[in-house]
Amino acid sequence: MAMDWLGSIVSINCGDSLGVYQGRVSAVDQVSQTISLTRPFHNGVKCLVPEVTFRAGDITELKIL
Numbered sequence: 064m065a066m067d068w069l070g071s072i073v074s075i076n077c078g079d080s081l082g083v084y085q086g087r088v089s090a091v092d093q094v095s096q097t098i099s100l101t102r103p104f105h106n107g108v109k110c111l112v113p114e115v116t117f118r119a120g121d122i123t124e125l126k127i128l
């Protein structure tokens with residue numbers, strides 16, 4: 064089922080401390096409970112890094128765009 068997410072464009076809300084990220088899902092790891100986004104944006108601004116990874120515990124809301 065995790066493979067179904069690959070390539071999806073998502074918005075991930077990590078609350079007030081980390082903000083909101085958007086990007087394309089590049090990896091989902093069910094064992095470590097992480098999701099990675101490629102070509103990410105943070106609060107509407109393109110990130111300087113090519114990929115970001117989030118732990119499930121950091122995510123307060125996830126939307127498929």
